[in-house]
Amino acid sequence: MVAGHQRRLAAPDPRGVSRRFSLEARMKRVSLMTLAAIAVAALALLPLSGAPYWTTFVFSVLIAYVLAQSWDWVAGEMGYINLGHYVFYGIGAYAFSIALTSAAIGSVTVSMVIAVVVVGIAAVLLGLPLFRLRGDYFAFATLALLPLAEVLTNNMSWLTGGADGIVLPVDHVLTVAFWLALALAVLSFITTLAINRARFGFALRGIRNDEEVAEVMGLPLLPTKIKALLLSSLFAGLAGAIQAWQMSYIDAVTVFGLNVALVPIAMALLGGSGLRWGPFVGVVLLAGIQQWLLVNITMLQATVYGAIILLIGRYMPGGMLRAGLLQNIAWLAPLTREHGAFVADRTAGQAAGGAAVAMPLDRIAIEPDAPPLLVCKDVVKAFGGNRALAGVSFSVGPGEILGLVGQNGSGKTTLFNCISRVHALTAGEIRLGGRDLAGLRRDEMAGLGVGRTYQIPRPFGDLTVAENVALSVMLGPRREAPERALAEARSFLAYADLDHRRDVRADTLSLQEKKLLEFARALAVRPRLLLVDEIASGLTPVEVRRFVERIRAVRDDYGITVIWVEHIASALNAAADRIVVLEQGQLIADGPPAAVFSDRRVLASYLGNTAEAMQ
The missing domain is CATH 1.20.5 (Single alpha-helices involved in coiled-coils or other helix-helix interfaces)
Structure with a gap:
């Protein structure tokens, strides 16, 4: 083999x-x-x-691009639809204007620095409560920031000028403001490229796909989300400060009004949110359409504009650059590439080289008299009045393969979730390597050497197979860079017989291929304890035997301790050193496979009264 x-x-x-x-x-x-x-x-x-009209128009396009691109770092990359992104533009504009008109400051440079600091503080303070929400709740909560900011601004007349706004010193600053906007737009694009190639960008895409899985793989969720929002808000705030300086006047409606706040978002969605060139294409197209409508169909501008957006949303829901027609045009192909594709390009030469099947893992030494690696003592997990685990106690020695069996609903996956800190215990304790896991975050478990698969596969669907495994390498204890992680991922994929599928999207895999991907991804965490959840179900007898060989090799060649939940009793009988049986959240048997699978209570509870004892 x-x-x-x-x-x-x-x-x-x-x-x-x-x-x-x-x-x-x-x-x-x-x-x-x-x-x-x-x-x-x-x-x-x-x-x-000498063309002030075109200079002003392109200036507005550059500002719109900065807003659309910075919004896409949170929405397109991380999957959090921030409908209140424009509030940071407004905060930046007001902070700059207040500082510039203050007798104590009055400097443009200092005022912009103040705007950046104020926006950064606002982003952190708003992000802490907002990121307790997900999905539609997060989107609507952020949308509420805009009218709230408008009301507060209108009522804080002592600071903001109220409904009268703030009039800035009228200077001919269009040229300098244009150059600043151009520099900020270029920096936005460079930042996008940097995010694409960095571990941070892959982490954001992991959150977008399945943040719980990403967290269990070692990603600290809240700091990563705050970092993304902070970066996004700083660019929006600078854009607001520059435009306020150029306009020489701001009020609450122009910087917080819904009629302007959602336009950059529409631009990013039009081009293709989450694509490197998507916001740029959307901004250019929509700004051009806006300008043409303003000149030619002024009265129907809003109606036609809205109709265009609706039609594109209906027939090109992923944005124009994801439309099949455009993807088939050769010269447009580079614009339609998904994030991270160039990293795969850079590793293509490495991938073409020979690679051994052996995984790049150091063998864990197994001492004969070593204490248990994992100890579960009186573990209780209740969901309301339902006790999924009711006082479960057992231990697993270093290098042991433990089979965990029981009927559906007996608490097996719940136990895995408790070990990996997805669920906090109601009572009892779990120790790993002598350390109590109580109080640890999910992302800390990968650093302690816990890798796991899921009963229902949960791959990062819009990442490639190689990127799925590489993300484990990036987030694991060694925190490898993307290029090295992608190259290293091949060894884990080869071990799972998936290397030939490394460049396809994970959501195109069959169910069994997804389970093998889960196995490779869990191994890429470099675990000392591997939790395998029903990964062999649905395999043919030949495939089951091959997987049993892999489980044994994981222990024999690398010293990894394995807890394997499986309904295929013959597989556990062949691979496991010990079997633990759960029934309705309670442990009813613990011993060698032959003894457990011939136990009358186990036969009655799990295999059925007429089941044949394993030979």
């Missing part, structure tokens, strides 16, 4: 492939960078051309 894997992974000349690919990729990057530099230089000359 090892030789087969090596043959499948080998390439005729991996070093040649890698060098050739590297040269081609470098030439493409240089060409794109050259074109981008020329475009930015041309835009920078626009204010000097």
